[in-house]
Amino acid sequence: MITDFNLQILIEPLLHWFAGHARVLPWREEPTPYRVWVSEIMLQQTRVEAVKPYFERFTKRLPDVEALAECPEDELLKLWEGLGYYNRVRNMQKAAVQVMEEYGGKLPADYEKLLKLKGIGSYTAGAIASIAYQIPVPAVDGNVFRILTRVSADDTDIMKPSFRSLLEKELREVMQGMEMPGAFNQALMELGATVCVPNGAPLCEQCPWNRLCLARKEGRIAELPVRTKAKARRIEKRTVLVIRDNDKVAIRKRPEKGLLAGLYELPNVEGRYSQDEIVHLVKEMQLSPIRVQKLENAKHIFSHIEWQMEGYAVLVEEAGFDTEAEKMAENHLIFVDAEKSQEKYAIPSAFAAYAKYMGIRLGNEKFLVTD
DNA sequence: TAGTCGTGGAT
DNA sequence: TATCCAAGACT
Numbered sequence: 001m002i003t004d005f006n007l008q009i010l011i012e013p014l015l016h017w018f019a020g021h022a023r024v025l026p027w028r029e030e031p032t033p034y035r036v037w038v039s040e041i042m043l044q045q046t047r048v049e050a051v052k053p054y055f056e057r058f059t060k061r062l063p064d065v066e067a068l069a070e071c072p073e074d075e076l077l078k079l080w081e082g083l084g085y086y087n088r089v090r091n092m093q094k095a096a097v098q099v100m101e102e103y104g105g106k107l108p109a110d111y112e113k114l115l116k117l118k119g120i121g122s123y124t125a126g127a128i129a130s131i132a133y134q135i136p137v138p139a140v141d142g143n144v145f146r147i148l149t150r151v152s153a154d155d156t157d158i159m160k161p162s163f164r165s166l167l168e169k170e171l172r173e174v175m176q177g178m179e180m181p182g183a184f185n186q187a188l189m190e191l192g193a194t195v196c197v198p199n200g201a202p203l204c205e206q207c208p209w210n211r212l213c214l215a216r217k218e219g220r221i222a223e224l225p226v227r228t229k230a231k232a233r234r235i236e237k238r239t240v241l242v243i244r245d246n247d248k249v250a251i252r253k254r255p256e257k258g259l260l261a262g263l264y265e266l267p268n269v270e271g272r273y274s275q276d277e278i279v280h281l282v283k284e285m286q287l288s289p290i291r292v293q294k295l296e297n298a299k300h301i302f303s304h305i306e307w308q309m310e311g312y313a314v315l316v317e318e319a320g321f322d323t324e325a326e327k328m329a330e331n332h333l334i335f336v337d338a339e340k341s342q343e344k345y346a347i348p349s350a351f352a353a354y355a356k357y358m359g360i361r362l363g364n365e366k367f368l369v370t371d
Numbered sequence: 372t373a374g375t376c377g378t379g380g381a382t
Numbered sequence: 383t384a385t386c387c388a389a390g391a392c393t
Contacts (some may be wrong), residue, residue: 040390041390042389044389044390045376045378045390045391046378046389047378047380047387047388049380050378050388051389082377083377084376084377084378084379085376085378085390085391086376087375087391088376088391091391091392118392119390119392120391121390121391121392122390122391123390123391124390141388142388142389143388144389193388198381199381199386200381200382230385230387231373231374258375259376260376260377300377300378301377302375302376302377303375303376303377303387304375304376348378349378349379350378363378
């Protein structure tokens with residue numbers, strides 16, 4: 001049990017190990033409050049390697065709180081395109097506006113005040129406070145859960161919010177008066193990310209806690225941490241349309257709430273459709289289909305939903321011209337030049353399989369970092 | 372408390 | 383192919 005374990009004995013070996021094994025990461029080079037904030041939001045449920053290029057591009061384009069607060073939503077989502085959990089960046093902008101109004105553009109050096117900002121929970125508040133401001137508060141993430149339940153052989157379900165509070169309380173006490181709370185928190189995470197790894201066997205020979213790890217002593221490393229299994233995903237059958245008028249393709253803005261909120265997508269409907277039904281469907285969109293062609297099937301897996309998609313390419317006669325106001329309305333089709341669509345509109349990688357019929361690529365492909 | 376919210380790498 | 387799950391937060 002973690003409550004029976006003396007956390008104090010972990011500190012010195014951990015800090016000594018971290019001094020020699022800290023990775024070089026972009027956000028560590030100049031850990032200003034803003035850059036620490038951006039990195040911590042990006043790193044939520046996201047691997048370091050995936051975050052790196054996004055962090056560089058994002059902080060170059062939006063170097064401070066003010067720039068973030070004023071960035072147009074489409075551009076903001078474009079900077080986040082492919083990272084997932086898009087509400088993170090929408091919330092971060094709301095918080096940026098808050099910080100401009102209440103704190104003059106400077107993130108508060110106060111755990112409780114940070115916690116009140118949109119998108120900043122106990123982990124992120126602790127990370128910013130400790131790393132950017134040297135305030136002795138914990139930052140408990142998945143790594144910390146894993147290494148501390150292992151070292152103390154605690155089989156409490158880590159999904160229980162009460163266990164997080166308990167860990168935070170224990171850590172906060174040990175951190176009182178600590179000179180380098182930011183290094184301590186980062187060291188805990190670094191150990192979890194690089195040594196006491198989540199999948200596969202941990203590298204115990206390299207671990208500074210090797211001799212005092214109870215899970216290792218008891219041969220229970222593989223069974224810790226304990227967590228309740230995720231519920232099975234629900235399956236959704238969808239039909240995706242690549243509607244083309246010469247060189248232009250139809251996309252539309254998704255609703256402001258819910259899955260992939262505010263992003264752009266290929267028009268799609270729930271369920272399966274015959275070729276004839278597709279013709280009917282497209283006519284209902286005030287368009288004149290000339291030819292319908294079946295495309296391959298595709299699958300996309302979200303955290304809680306699995307899309308099983310069928311696709312159709314639909315060639316239509318000259319579509320009308322839209323005003324800017326009409327283009328902004330959600331659910332309204334906009335015909336865009338394929339290349340321009342890639343410059344301006346954030347399209348989730350769920351549509352990657354059909355994006356190639358638009359002449360663009362989504363997902364996987366690393367974007368070039370330009371200015 | 373439990374469901375919602377992405378994407379991709381590792382096994 | 384299937385499953386897990388990553389520097390979580392919000393409702």
